[in-house]
Amino acid sequence: MSVGINRYQADLKDLSFVLEQFGFSGIAGQGPFAGWGPDEAQAVLKETYRFAREVLGPLNASGDREGCKLVDGQVVTPKGFKDAWTKLYEAGFKSVSVSPDHGGQGAPQMLYVLVEELLSGANPAFNMYPGLSWGAAELIAECGTEAQRKRYTEKMLNGTWGGTMCLTEPHAGSDVGSAKSKAIKQADGTYAISGTKIFISGGDHDLAKNIIHLVLARVENAPAGTKGLSLFIVPKLKVNADGSEGAPNDVSVASIEHKMGINGSATCVLNFGENGNCRGELVGTVENLGMSHMFKMMNGARIAVGLQGLATASTAYLNALSYAKDRKQGANFKFFKDPSKPRVAILEHPDVRRMLLEMKAVVEGTRALVVKLAAHRDQVLLYQGKDDEKAAYHQGQVDLLTPLVKAYGSEESFRLCAQAIQVYGGAGFLKDWPVEQYTRDAKIYSIYEGTTHIQSMDLVGRKLGQNGGANFQAFMSDVSAFVEKHRAHPTLGKAIESLGTASEALMQVAMAMLGWSQSDKVALVPLNANRTLMMFSQLAVGWLLLDAAVKAGEKAAALPKGHADLPFYEGKQASALWYARNVVPQVESASKLALAEDESPVQISDAAFASVDA
């Protein structure tokens, strides 16, 4: 399989705009971000984009077609991946936000998420390998002992070794707490690990010299459920005292999965300790903290999956747009029956424009949501230990928005990629164009790292009521402060007022949720959880798009007529208005559906679903 051409596209102007929308210049240069400024951010985005297009993009389709192979028990990745891995670590883009203590550049999270968007967008399957290695390394850096940090993090961050997260087992998917993998303490303080993990991304590959697995397992006599899980560092090859790679550690790849998408990413079934020789180290020094450690990585990974969604949807949009400018079909709609009129580019057709404007608005809105979340993470770092109240506010917003970014980013990604196929027509269904692969790749985003429903239950079951509801209330008052400030805006005022209606609708459903949870209508909570998450996301995205539109309007007003940047600002306002008129009102209609208290999915008997056996 030969390496192909790049199809990846990103709108760097929008990436830069969103950085400023959330105050990058104010954050950069301060405290831990002292070395950073807008110029560095621009240089990094520009160079990462170039790398993404020149190195990763050309491997996206070829990696998909070729897929991974299992040869003599070892995973062989698609052609070109190894070279890309080497180049990626040479350029150091993966350590943009890593603390300087671990050899990173300590950039604000706001910049990190955009760098990730570029890497993921060009080749999501490839970027899983370094992405998981990075996440595992950060976990060890945060939760490990000093010795573990020394032994593992640097090598995992500079590409010498890879890393994975091993939660899922055949009977423990969404229900992680039923994991059966065992850990038995040995006289030397290590643990004998045994069990089978499935669906492990990057569970084996030929990109790095060793792979460090982070494995959730249960120590003998530990409690059942998530409370009894501990986290272990289990290398593929044992690590010698001098840090070099030693003998195999009895971790074997039983098989790799054949999938719908992200085919360049090896999804492995791993057997640990089949011969009784697999040893692991406990992360940190205390047993049964496995889930809380793992959540450090999972929160980051959930954001990263939302980002994958954004990244794929964004390039799907931009490719569909290019195609729509090029493809000629039919006459302008005003003379659609007149064969003598010239054939026009499909971009002239109102319905194609509608699809594209929807894609543009949702992509930009999701990007704003992700960068807002990242900005809150940066603020936590700035205020920590200086102003506890402010730090708590920002941490609260991070917690609240994480399930939104993960679920909204992934659900909308798949939908928009499918819509990109629709823009192309029959060509989009063919492998000659990139959008069918984008659609196949995007489907996994709403499943791994916790399905959309798991995110929704996290939102309604934990996050809405967290801190006595303070995080949610703070969010709602930020929205109403925005509405108050701008409701008289000459062009956007009406759209901005619609946020008020949507806020009330969301509040009503949140209150109803509370009521249902304490009544015999408790089934209405899970029945409406996904809907609530969607309503919340739409309100948030509507707000952030309108905020962008206000700022874009101010920028545009300062420019002379005919300036080349004016269409960009016009576009920001168009996105916001379209979303406010076509999506934000759905929040109110959704609230009516929720408040109608329909319980039919739990009332219908199992037998009534269909008259087929089994």
Place this chain on the structure above:
Amino acid sequence: MKILVTAKRVEDPESKIKVKPDGSGIVPEGLKYKINPFDEIAVEEALRLSAAHTGDVVVVSIGTKDVHEQLRHALAMGATKAVWVNHTGALDQLAIARLLQKVVEKEKPDLVILGKQSIDDDQNQVGQYLAEFLGWSQATFASKVEALDSDAEKNKQPGLKLTADKKGLTVVREVDGGLSTLECSLPAVVTTDLRLNQPRYASLPGIMKAKSKPIEELTPAALAVDVAPKLTVTKLSSPPARKAGIKVADVPALVEKLKNEAKAF
């Protein structure tokens, strides 16, 4: 070994370039800029040579403060320091070569590497003038025998090779119909062709370090160079748009048209 390289700011060929209606230049708004790709190859080559033989790489650019972006890029790739010749307005190739000559006399490098041409004006003159003004040896269109996917390239080995006594340089040149190898004595001026190397990405640590590397400012007046152009561009125009094709009835009609209209044979 000290090496001086150039980093001209040029329009990024990926942005849409439009000629102004009056033909006085191109529309600057909305354009993206980058370092001249041939110069980028020169920077890469200099970095490889300086890694192999230890030494400094000085990068020079001439123009308004905007050229800092290209200087920073070269610094981020690994150059040691930058020289900015602050000038606003048009310059011809002679003036550029004169300015570079003065910078070279100031910096005293052992070697100057620059692109064989820049992708905006495509002149292919500055390197040759510069060698002449300096009275140095010159080797144009530097290339190499090894392919761009060879191990030598992956290991970032320089294509320009110092001779055993370190007083000369062996240069493989791209010429019509093949490669020719020549040896020249140092100091020398070398201009780069496309197949000399594949430039590295500016690494993330490199981008951060570039911030604190020095950019020295000079002016044509301080260098005592008269930059009044001896050559002026009077008008620019876009190439004529392609005419729509036509359909011919059959092969004989095609042959007839090729012969009599296109005069292809």
